[in-house]
Amino acid sequence: MSHPLPAARAALPQAARGEWAGLRGALCAEWTKLRTVPGTIWLLVATIAATVAVSAAATAATSCPPGIACAVDTAKLSLTGVEFGQAVVAILAVLAISTEYSTGMIRTTLTAVPRRSAVLAAKAAIVGGLVLAAGTIGVAGSLLAGRLILPGRGFTAARGFRVLSLADGPVLRAAAGSVLYLALIALLSLGIAASVRDSAAAIGVVLGLLYLAPIIAAVVAGNPHWQQRIERYAPMNAGLAIQATTGLHSLPISPWGGLGVLAAWAAAALLAGGLLLRLRDA
């Protein structure tokens, strides 16, 4: 506690001079805040654990008995845990903002960094960076688990299933895309939390936005038109298209296009959050 924070201290006088220096100070402040809250590291560890555990469980629960043509996208299967890990990522991102509101810290923050968009940008950068790091470990662990488990479950090279490897173009795209997916989910959650402020309501909105679309899409299966619309424009359905490595021509949206849709959602949420942060009293 007695250590000075050189970066933060140096940033203060510069804040008046340059915008970038102000952003640097905000970044430092956000990094310190997030780093010194014990929950952060646990949530990051939980993201990794949840992703890897659910991926491994889903992979282990699937088998390809002899004599059946198994239409399974092994890369997508071994990345199933991302659907679970994203919930933990959402908690991390929502808490990064809503705890400031629940403790009143936001007023201190905005006094120190009056440019409110800089605060949100700094939070987005720090949370996004942390999630990229944790997501990389989680996705790599999931693929490793799939690589180890799948051959024993009947998904052998002899039956046309290549061993999962990042040297394989589509698998690399699915893996890198899943990491980006998690980061975009963090940004989306951050934007929503900046708009909603309350942690319970914000997380409810985020999870509703993510999880309701696949369920509704399953119910409206009788109407391909609406089903395709949901698959194309709902954040989770579209974003997870990045995980597909087989049957790409029959996807409702291209892998990168899907991730782009999610990026648009995240950008819109951040924009709305930033606007509301500027317009409202803290």
Added chain:
Amino acid sequence: MTTPISTPQRPARPAGRDGFAQLLRAEWTKFRTVRGWVVGMIVAALVMVLVGLFAAGSSHIGCGRPGSPARSGRACLPHIPIGPGGEVVTDSFYFVHQPLAGHGSITVRVTALTGLYASGNSPVGQGPVGQGPLAGMKPGLQPWSKAGLIIKENTRQGSAYAAIMVTGGHGVRMQYDYTHDLAGRPGAVSAAAPRWLRLTRAGDTITGSESADGRRWTRLGTADLPGLSATVQAGLFTASPQHEVTSPFFGGSSSQGGASLATAAFDHVGTSGRWPRSGWTGAVIGGGISGSYPVRGGGYHQAGGRLVVTGSGDIAPVVVGPGAAFPTATIEEHLVGAFAGLIAVVVVATMFITAEYRRGLIRTTLAASPRRGRVLAAKALVIGPVAFVAGLAAAVVALLLGARLARNQGAYVLPVSWLTEVRVVAGTAALLAVAAVLALALGAVLRRSAAAVTVAIVTIVLPYILAVASVLPVGAADWLLRLTPAAAFAIQQSTPRYPQVTALYSPSGGYFPLAPWAGFAVLCGYAAVALGLAVYLLRRRDA
């Protein structure tokens, strides 16, 4: 602010009274006076209705045959026979019959049952309905190809009946009124191992018996058909349901099907009672597209004492699945909004306790009512019923409007008994109530609203998504819906599984691995454990 400073003397209360009724009232007041929570519950009910209506309204059905003007909406509603129990049924078979007046019996020996089927990728399967050429069909019986004796109210589809039969893969069975199925001697029928079958009518009761040699008879079962006419149609029948191949992967929906035919050889036909002397009449019952799949006619051939009957179709309840030939909707599809309502309810129920921690109100609450377990019980008794009422109102509205909307769009809403309807609606409301209690308990355990809301939603909703809309195979999906709180959505399943109908009973098709109340009990178990843990921790920890 304008109230006089002198507070009026309240009637004296006994000191230290903390009756449970008072506690309940305090918690109710807390809930009622926080505008966000009341709004949250109203939002829960609204989104539940709106999502349900969206699902019902988005199913616009078009129909029409090549060469005729396209139709849509109500004009597409098919005519589907309804069985005596009110369920939709498939009732298509080849019937060789005579009228039977009053009491009587019929006995027959079956010496062979063979079949032909069109696999899904051969053109015959999708070809024009009727007695087309048999070219392209492969020899083979379906597990539920059936032939035997039947006594039926009349030749209209959906009328009451009782039948005893040999089947392709399930031995001798006695079936009646579409949903009932009794097992008899197992094994396939052949010239070396023939089966003797007998149906006896006495009043409204029909008794089915079987024998291996025609001398020693075993009673298989009795069917009670209340209100059966004095004169019924009785005779021999053959039916063979659609050939189906299903893969256990990706929603398990890759089912390929085609029409099938079965041919049975009968001899030693014996009757007792008042039968006409005119002889047998053959008729296709329910030709065309029947129930859920195409049927390919049939016929019979009589030579000496030997009768060979060929038929297609089935006498069984309709099971909705990917192979249904007409667009159907189940009542629970209109309640899909329960997932959206659930999320809102979980948020409010979690805040109901975590807000006390955030504001420090919990210390006041516990000072006023030091018996901590009762505080949690009172909160559960407030939030549970509130969620139930919101869920019930939303479910009733969603169901009434949704069913009407779906019908206007041309979807056939499968009829269910009113008891099932009540179970589905009240069960959905109860599901929201128990989920609210679970969320409350999680909030008390974790004290952080974000974590508690996420745990509640992820454990209840995510397993359902993974089971219904992901790459998991059917077996793994079934286990998810047995072990996780998502099992509770089984309470919404309105159409039962029928072992006597081959279909893909997968979660993505709306079939849960657990019975409705068993699935609901799983969620209750989780809620009870969480509530117990919450009470324990509330007592042990400082507030």
